Amino acid sequence: MRVFEILDELIETVETAKGVPMSSSAVINRSVVLDLLDDLRDAFPTSLEDAREILEQRDEIVDSARAEAQRVQETSTSEARQLVESARAQAEREVSEASAAAEQARSRATAEADRLVGGARAESESIRSRARDNAERAVAGGRAERDRLVSQHEVHRTATAQAQQLLDDAQRNAGKLRGDADKYVESSLSDLSLTLQRLMTTVERGRDKLQSRQQSVGYEDDSFERPRSSIADEAPYAEGEVGPGVFDQDR
Template sequence: MAMRVFEILDEIIDAVEQAKGVPMSSSAIVNRPTLLDLLDDLRDAFPAAVEDAREIIEQRDEIVSSARAEAARVEASCHDEATRLVSDARASAEKTTAEADSYAQRTVGKANSDADRILAGAEAEATAIHETARAKADGIVQAARDEHERLVTDHEVHRAAVSAAEDVRADAERHAAKLRGDADRYVEDTLSQLSLTLQKLSATVEHGRDTMHTRRSVDTDYYEPEHRRR
C-alpha cells in the first residue's frame, strides 16, 4: 500500500502540471472530480501505508535484535575457536621445536662421527701410500746400488757402469720423488674434500637452527595481538 500512496501522489502532480493555465495569472483550471477522486484514494491508502510502515519498523527491530544476538553468538564462538587454535598452535610449535632440537643433535652427532671416520680412513690411506712409495723407492735405489757395485767390479766397463748406475739412481730418485709427491697431493686432496664435507654439514646444521629460530619469531609475532586482546 505504501507504493500506492506514491502512485496517487504522482497522478495528482501530473493532473496539476497538465491543467490549463488562466491567462494573466499563475492559477490553473483543474478537473475537480478527478482530483477529488485521487485525494479520496490517497486518504484511503494512508492508513494501510502507515500500518505497512509500522510493520516494517517492527520487523526491522526484530531483525536488528536477532542480528545482534547472532553476532554476539558468533563472536563468542570465534573467541572460543581462536583460543583453541592458539592453544593447538602453541602445542604444535613446542613439538616442532623439540623435534628440530633432536634432529639437530642427531645431525651434529652423525656429522662428527662421519668426519672422524673419513679422517681416520684418509690418514690410514695416506700412511699406506707413503709406506708403499718408500718401499718402492728403497727397492729401486737398492737395485741401482747393487747394479752399480756389480758394474764397478768389471774394470773394462767401469766408466759405462758408473754412468749407467748414476742414471739408474737418478731415475730411481726421480721416480721416488714423484711417488712421494703423488702421495702428498692425494692426502691434500682427501683432506680438502673432508674440509668441504664438514663445511657443508656445518652449514646444514646452522640452516636448521636459523629456520627453527625464524619459526619461533614468526609464531611469537603472530600470536602477540591475540595476547593483547585478552
C-alpha cells in the same frame, strides 16, 4: 519517577561503554553500575530476586573464569616447552650426524693419503735397493766393468730421481684429498646452519601461534593482575557468558 531516571542512566552507561573486541559485549565500570543498581533498589522497594542472585554469584563466576584462564595458560606453556625441546633435540641430532659424517670423511681421506705416501716410500726404497745391488755387482765386476759402473751410477741417479718424483706426487695427492675433505666438512656445516635457521623459524612461528591463542582468550603471558576499579582486565568469558560488569547488548 526516580526509577525511570536511574534506568535511563543505566541504559546510557551500557550504550556508551567500550565494546569488547570480537564480541557484542561491553566493558562497564563495576562501581558505577553497582551504585546505579543500589539507587534503583532504594527507589524501587520490590526485591528483584533474580538480579540479586546474579550479584551474589559473581565471585563464583569470576573464580570459575579465572581457573579456566589459568588452565589454558598452563596448557599453552606446556605446549611451548615441548615444541622448544623437540626443536632442540632435532638440532642436536643434526649436529651429531653432520659431525660424524665429517669425521668419517676426514678419516677416509687421511687413511688414503697415508696409504699413498706409504706405497710411494716403499716403491722408492725398492728402487734404491735394486740400484744399490746393481751398483755393488758392477763394482765387484772389476775395472773391466768400469764403464758399466758409470752407467749403473747414472741408473741409480735416475732411479732416485724417479723415486723422489713418486714421493712428491703422493704428497700432492694427499694434500688434495685433505683439501677435498675440508671442503666436504665446510659444506656439511653450511647445510647444518641452514637447517638450524629453518628450525628456529619453526619455533618462532610456534611461539607466534601461542601468543595469538593467548590474546584470543584475553590475557597476557607475564601478568594476571586487574585494577580494582574496573572489570576490563577480568579473565575472559566464553561466548554467551556474562560476568559482573559485562552486559550483552544483544539481550
